[in-house]
Every structure is written in structure tokens, then in C-alpha cells.
Amino acid sequence: MELRWNAWNLGHVSDHGVLPTEAEWVVNHAQAPYPAYAGDGKWRVWGQTREGRYLQVVFVVDPDGTAYIIHARPLTEREKYLLRRR
Numbered sequence: 001m002e003l004r005w006n007a008w009n010l011g012h013v014s015d016h017g018v019l020p021t022e023a024e025w026v027v028n029h030a031q032a033p034y035p036a037y038a039g040d041g042k043w044r045v046w047g048q049t050r051e052g053r054y055l056q057v058v059f060v061v062d063p064d065g066t067a068y069i070i071h072a073r074p075l076t077e078r079e080k081y082l083l084r085r086r
Contacts, residue, residue, distance in 0.1 A: 001028055003059075004066040016073040022049040023057045023072040033086070035059075043067075046075060046083050054080045 003024050013023055026047040027035070035043040038058060045057045054075040059067040075083065 002066045003027065004062065004068045009069050013069060013072040016071075018055060018072040018074070020069075022051075022053060022055060023069050025049050026055050026057045026072075027059060027067060027069070042070070046079065054083065 005020060010020060013020060026045050026049060030045045030047055034045040034047065036045075038044040041060050042058050043061065045059075046054070047057075048054055056071075056073055056075055056079065057069060058071040059069045062068055
């Protein structure tokens with residue numbers, strides 16, 4: 001999936017200690033049941049980066065089909081546990 005970046009979402013994911021390449025990896029390598037619809041046009045992915053970090057990435061799909069990441073952060077310990085149980 002092609003992702004669209006601008007100053008706002010680059011800064012927002014950076015505020016949470018996430019690199020754009022990490023967020024892209026998680027979205028592009030999502031495994032079922034992800035991406036999961038989160039309501040209000042938002043999609044959520046929980047997954048691991050290439051380096052093994054566990055992240056949550058939330059995005060919307062623009063009319064042109066590109067994904068615009070609106071949030072990315074590390075998973076909590078509880079969320080990691082839940083993801084590994086799947």
C-alpha cells in the first residue's frame with residue numbers, strides 16, 4: 001500500500017518515537033486479522049517492525065487509494081501479550 005506523508009504525520013509519529021519506515025513496514029506487512037476497521041474511516045494494525053518492535057499504526061485511506069497514517073505508537077506490554085496470543 002502506498003503511504004502519504006506530510007509534516008504533520010511525520011511529526012506525530014516522531015513524537016511517539018516511531019520512524020516512518022517502521023510504521024510503513026507494519027502496515028505493509030499486516031497479518032490477519034489486520035488491518036482491522038476501527039470506525040470513523042480509520043484502520044488499525046498491530047504488528048512488528050523488521051527489527052522486532054511492536055507497534056500500533058492507525059491510518060485512513062484517501063480517495064486516491066493512498067494510506068495516510070494518523071497515529072503510530074509502541075504497543076503496551078498487555079497489547080503485545082494479546083497480539084502474541086493470536
